[in-house]
Amino acid sequence: MTRAKPFPRRVFPTMFATHRHILVGSAPGEPCFSKNLQTTQMRLLARMLLHPFYVLREFGVQLSRCVIENLGNMRSFYGFLQEIQLDPDDITQIVDLGSLKPFLLLASSIIESSLCASIVFAIDNVEEIWNRSQENGLYSALYHLCDTHPTFCRVAFTGTADHGLGALTPLVKRVKRDAEYQECLSCLYFDRQYSRREEIADPTPGTTEWIWTHPSYLACEQQDCGNLWIQGKPGSGKSVLPKSILDHQNPSKQTPQSSRKRKLNVVDTLMCDWFYSTRGGEILMAHKSLMQSLLYQLLLQSPPLFRYFRSISRQHPPLSKDWVTVESMLGLLKAISTTGIRMICVVDAMDESEDVYAAEEQRRTVLSQFSLIASECSTSKMKLLILGRPSPDIETHFWSHYRRHENLQFIIFEHENTDDIQKIIESGVGSVRRAMHSFTDHYDNNKFSSGQGHAKQRVETPQQRRSREQEEKECQKMKSYLESHANGVILWVTVILSILNTEVESRAFTFRRLHEKMEKLPRALRSLHASIIRDLSSKLDGHGWRTARKALMWVSGANTFHSLTAIQLREALAIPEGVSELVEQDDPIEPNLIPIDEWTEFRYHLRKLCRPLIEIIRPAAQRRVVQGENAIEVKNFLADPVASEGLFFTGKDAIQRLRDD
Numbered sequence: 001m002t003r004a005k006p007f008p009r010r011v012f013p014t015m016f017a018t019h020r021h022i023l024v025g026s027a028p029g030e031p032c033f034s035k036n037l038q039t040t041q042m043r044l045l046a047r048m049l050l051h052p053f054y055v056l057r058e059f060g061v062q063l064s065r066c067v068i069e070n071l072g073n074m075r076s077f078y079g080f081l082q083e084i085q086l087d088p089d090d091i092t093q094i095v096d097l098g099s100l101k102p103f104l105l106l107a108s109s110i111i112e113s114s115l116c117a118s119i120v121f122a123i124d125n126v127e128e129i130w131n132r133s134q135e136n137g138l139y140s141a142l143y144h145l146c147d148t149h150p151t152f153c154r155v156a157f158t159g160t161a162d163h164g165l166g167a168l169t170p171l172v173k174r175v176k177r178d179a180e181y182q183e184c185l186s187c188l189y190f191d192r193q194y195s196r197r198e199e200i201a202d203p204t205p206g207t208t209e210w211i212w213t214h215p216s217y218l219a220c221e222q223q224d225c226g227n228l229w230i231q232g233k234p235g236s237g238k239s240v241l242p243k244s245i246l247d248h249q250n251p252s253k254q255t256p257q258s259s260r261k262r263k264l265n266v267v268d269t270l271m272c273d274w275f276y277s278t279r280g281g282e283i284l285m286a287h288k289s290l291m292q293s294l295l296y297q298l299l300l301q302s303p304p305l306f307r308y309f310r311s312i313s314r315q316h317p318p319l320s321k322d323w324v325t326v327e328s329m330l331g332l333l334k335a336i337s338t339t340g341i342r343m344i345c346v347v348d349a350m351d352e353s354e355d356v357y358a359a360e361e362q363r364r365t366v367l368s369q370f371s372l373i374a375s376e377c378s379t380s381k382m383k384l385l386i387l388g389r390p391s392p393d394i395e396t397h398f399w400s401h402y403r404r405h406e407n408l409q410f411i412i413f414e415h416e417n418t419d420d421i422q423k424i425i426e427s428g429v430g431s432v433r434r435a436m437h438s439f440t441d442h443y444d445n446n447k448f449s450s451g452q453g454h455a456k457q458r459v460e461t462p463q464q465r466r467s468r469e470q471e472e473k474e475c476q477k478m479k480s481y482l483e484s485h486a487n488g489v490i491l492w493v494t495v496i497l498s499i500l501n502t503e504v505e506s507r508a509f510t511f512r513r514l515h516e517k518m519e520k521l522p523r524a525l526r527s528l529h530a531s532i533i534r535d536l537s538s539k540l541d542g543h544g545w546r547t548a549r550k551a552l553m554w555v556s557g558a559n560t561f562h563s564l565t566a567i568q569l570r571e572a573l574a575i576p577e578g579v580s581e582l583v584e585q586d587d588p589i590e591p592n593l594i595p596i597d598e599w600t601e602f603r604y605h606l607r608k609l610c611r612p613l614i615e616i617i618r619p620a621a622q623r624r625v626v627q628g629e630n631a632i633e634v635k636n637f638l639a640d641p642v643a644s645e646g647l648f649f650t651g652k653d654a655i656q657r658l659r660d661d
Helices: 052-071 074-083 088-097 100-112 132-148 166-171 179-188 195-199 209-213 215-222 240-249 287-301 303-313 326-337 357-375 392-405 418-436 438-448 462-485 490-505 511-520 525-539 542-558 566-573 579-584 599-613 631-638 651-660
Strands: 021-024 041-046 118-123 153-158 226-231 269-275 342-348 381-388 408-412 624-626
Touching (some): 041 052, 100 132, 132 153, 215 408, 226 357, 226 392, 240 381, 287 342, 287 357, 326 357, 418 438, 418 462, 490 525, 490 599, 525 599, 542 651
């Protein structure tokens, strides 16, 4: 027995709840004919017809055909007409003349005789019907059917305008044409989807340029599909690279030089990305979040892909997220890849994904499915750029993939970032030099300014020249030391430069003292963090120590829920410690705020308080706060009670601190 396909109720999301009439934005599909109309919805469609006569005729033909199909032969159909007191001539009047009265009698009789479960009359492109006087009669007839048989009859209009609906106009419920598409996007979207990407600082100008000419990158560019695995040690600056690649794909951030380097971006290529983050909590570590974000971005860029999503989403109630599972989304990604659409998926910090045993199994499943999609589907044009630290299960997966498919390219990040480190050192030492002369420059500008507002050209004295040459010599020694001891770890370099900046800003410095300070600092990240803690304990009093710990806990705890701004951190530090202060003061927050005129001042206060353990990405009021350049290293260090001394706290402690405050 032939069964009709289920009516796509997601096209008419409210019609099947409480409303009998609905204006929708897309046609419901082809007419439905079935041998078993008693359990099937009869769907009748009039599409692109210019006159109400043709609409009635089309509905009459389809009604008659459905009954004939259900009864089995014409003789039974004639018998049915006789029972309802209709002649074959009446059917002819419907078909040939679009007569209204016999049409209503036929439709009502079909419903009353229980020949079908229900009837849906759908009129597509309602704005195309031009005979308004007769059109009102048609709509009134359909309204009469729905009003007489409210349980069994529905009417759906599709189009871009509702003129001509006559008496039905105030009764019609409206849904936008892309309502189901937007509903699907809303099911995939979640808060903090881009939070980790937005926390990453922009690369130092001139860095990450090596990727565009790297042999492995170029080989990946030449392939239709494949994997590029970029592995790097902690603190090597990996997360800046994917952001740089994504920025190169963004036309608003293009320069004439960068646009020529966009190797992977070709015409009609869809870009999507995900940045895992341990400090972001379960949401930013979850593989489900990865799949949701990738599919959301693909669907947002290419609405025609919705045809793959609706086949799954329509199996569930409207607005339900039950279909949003890792397994179903992997299936969707595989289905999309079979179309041959060019896609580039960038995934950062794969090693920071869920790290419990069951989740590690799921990580292998996700990686394996990605490999299948990018390698074993003959029509796939998907490329995967995955970055992360060395991790046994990830390395095992990729080497296994390479033995089977060979379309894997591999880059060890710290082997390639030497030029980047040199540029960061050059920029950082330049910042230290500017800090050395910040007061002198301000003084000189005032001293030598002319009445017209133009600075006079200074003439360098022999003493000034010798001083400048000595300064350049000492700064070159700093650069050489940092370059020779970086070992591919950009974070170590930036922390050292931050410490040197703090020393210079104290005004009690000499080049000898700066060199001694720099050379005494440990060359391993963990030991360097321990050295920073010891330095803080020797310089901060009890109140300063408690404030530093409070700031670190707020940054760590808040990032589990959302990114923290400088405004929020300043106010958090002003929350009084004791209950008595809260009771005694009218406004306990305002008197405790750190006084600042500009947000660069607040950044300076944080640097004195926590050294490089906390950093503001950009010194503006709404910019986010992160724990240094590599927050996971700082977070892990602070969770060690021995190494972090009095600053020790766990992730749970930080979250509880936020709740208490």
